[in-house]
Amino acid sequence: MADPQSLPPAIPQGIVLVSGWSFTAGMWRGLIDECMRQGLPESLITVVDWFDMGRWLFDKAPCPVTESLQAGQVIWMGWSLGGSLMLEAMARNQLHPTQAIIVSAWPRFLAEDLGNAAWPGVPRKNWRALRHQVQRDSDAALVQFDRWLGLPDTRDCQRGSADLVRGLDWLAAIDQRVWLETSTVPITWVCGTHDPLLPLPQCASAWPEKLQTNPANRWDVLAEGGHDIPWSHRNFLIELLLAHKNKTRDTHV
Numbered sequence: 001m002a003d004p005q006s007l008p009p010a011i012p013q014g015i016v017l018v019s020g021w022s023f024t025a026g027m028w029r030g031l032i033d034e035c036m037r038q039g040l041p042e043s044l045i046t047v048v049d050w051f052d053m054g055r056w057l058f059d060k061a062p063c064p065v066t067e068s069l070q071a072g073q074v075i076w077m078g079w080s081l082g083g084s085l086m087l088e089a090m091a092r093n094q095l096h097p098t099q100a101i102i103v104s105a106w107p108r109f110l111a112e113d114l115g116n117a118a119w120p121g122v123p124r125k126n127w128r129a130l131r132h133q134v135q136r137d138s139d140a141a142l143v144q145f146d147r148w149l150g151l152p153d154t155r156d157c158q159r160g161s162a163d164l165v166r167g168l169d170w171l172a173a174i175d176q177r178v179w180l181e182t183s184t185v186p187i188t189w190v191c192g193t194h195d196p197l198l199p200l201p202q203c204a205s206a207w208p209e210k211l212q213t214n215p216a217n218r219w220d221v222l223a224e225g226g227h228d229i230p231w232s233h234r235n236f237l238i239e240l241l242l243a244h245k246n247k248t249r250d251t252h253v
Helices: 026-037 050-058 081-091 126-134 138-149 161-173 177-182 201-211 235-250
Strands: 013-018 043-048 073-080 098-105 185-193 217-222
Touching: 013 026, 013 081, 026 043, 026 235, 043 050, 050 073, 050 081, 050 161, 073 081, 073 235, 081 098, 081 161, 081 177, 098 235, 126 138, 126 161, 138 161, 217 235
Parallel strands: 013 043, 013 073, 073 098, 098 185, 185 217
Antiparallel strands: none
């Protein structure tokens, strides 16, 4: 162990969890409770609502976390739109985590038909249809959305249709494939083989070649996993968090 006097100043450590579209930060309650049962203090964990994250990036609203959590020995994990917003923040040089975990999200959400360079995302017509449904009747749209993806009804509250539409617009605008070519941020991508919002996730093994990403990127493709990974594979995500936390701690001992 290094001489205490030779160690650098204490670096803030923590875990930040970002919710996905239409879900509040309360979606992480079950995961946090289990983390606590495994010895991880709740004081180490900060939760962020996707809408607050999006307004920070696109509307110049205040950052939803303290400055100490934007960089340093901090692990960020985001699900769905929350993961996409994390990518946007990192690409804008506004977020510098020691480890990023992107769950059920790709660097580009929408499909792109460019011949051999086609991107297998969600067709724009499908995104547009959901957007129209939310504008007409957000309650009915969310019920149908949850049923389609097998998502639990765990929302603490529900945002109005205007906010939900803004979230869909943010999702459609984010495309960080080019940024990934030069990014050195360690990113663990977690997706399921049965997630309809991530078409052809089995091609994840080819991403390093397709996107020219650096070796710090890792892909965990969960067999039979859907879009509901924070609930259906909660223990897997907790193991990731604990492993990265211990790795971060060990590198500073």
